[in-house]
Amino acid sequence: MAVVYDVLLVRHGESEANKAGRLAYRTWDPPLTELGQSQAVHLMQQLRDWPVKHLVTSPLLRAQMTLKPLADHLGVVPTILPGLAEVNLGQWDGQRLKDLETANSPSFRAWRQDPEKNPPPDGESIMTVGQRVLAALETYVSTQDPGLTVAATHADCIKGAVLVILKAAGPSARSLWVPNGGQLFIRYNPPLKQWGIIFSPLQKPWIP
Template sequence: MTVILLRHGVSTSNVAHTLAGRSAGIDLTDRGREQAQALVQRLGSLPIEHIVCSPLLRCQRTVAPLADKLGIDVEPDERLLEVDYGDWTGRPLGELISEPLWKVVQRHASAAVFPGGEGLAQVQFRVVSALREHDAALARKHGGEVLWVACTHGDIIKSVIADAYGMHLDLFQRIVVEPASISVVRYTPTAPFVWRVNDTGSDLSTLAPPRDPAARSGPVPGGETGNTVSTDNEGVEHPDSHTE
């Protein structure tokens, strides 16, 4: 089972350099809407069977054109919501940098609990559990491998990738997930395999479930995966950490 982890496009909070969190009404910018439309060309020809998304507006707007193209109803899932940043929600990033908790978030994320909100370890548990639950349900429903999309937020995706890598959550800030990027995890009975991270524009045809059973078990000796995978991150701005 292969999940495409899609981060929402550039939002009004991204350009304002504030921590949107779960604030209502945060929409895509013109650039974000362009990115959402571009996803139709990037993903529209893939055999995607299901789309799940965070209920927040910026995720719904991002995935809507793709869902329309594929004729798929989007399933909202509150477990894919952005981190509950509590009292930090809506504050400027430049102001938050001076908070003592900022260094904890950057260096010891597993211990970080946002005042009035949730902890990052709690976040990772809820989202990984949700993805695995969707993955198992789709496997039962389709009786085989399925390619599906989960549209959510930057820190959420980074925590999933860290889990798939077997990386301690304290290191997850080393992972970059830009607006409208895709990251891909293929779950198998023995282990998850990370196929792409922060991909913003390359050919995605190799994400279709492989027909050769030998290619389904993950990497083979020599480091190959059975398909050619390339990543193209040209032309995309590097967002600040924690811009939702």
């Protein structure tokens, strides 16, 4: 049987940016809220008996904090992958969504309709985000022993990865909802050089 690599993508728990309704990438690296920390503990409790072998995370604080309880339980130091960082929000970094919606600028309206064709000014498109996330994970897992990898990242990173895997159009991102703590299994098949999505029952231990 060919070796495959399984990854559980996890969106970070609720952050101070989420609570405030603000976009955060470079100018602000907020921590988790009290609820977000509880979600991180819940993740540890959910996965504590699963055969998790590797932990990787976005370099941003909210993702690292999300993995900390699980990392402490497993005694594993997470690897920081810059490719898992939040979407580059360009000129909108740090702004409140409510303010952008109120301003109703043409660029914001266009982004809402199709984040692929109309990324934030000086920012990234959704497919670009998905491509860098999958490329970072492919590079990482290909150098590791097979086993379940848990990757803490961000909502648009997960959406982008889904769109790339499914070869879907940019507007489809608006049909995807990734809540704080949301999870998605994906699998990399080296012979095919291909990622796929795993539809798995929430049972433990995880069996590839």
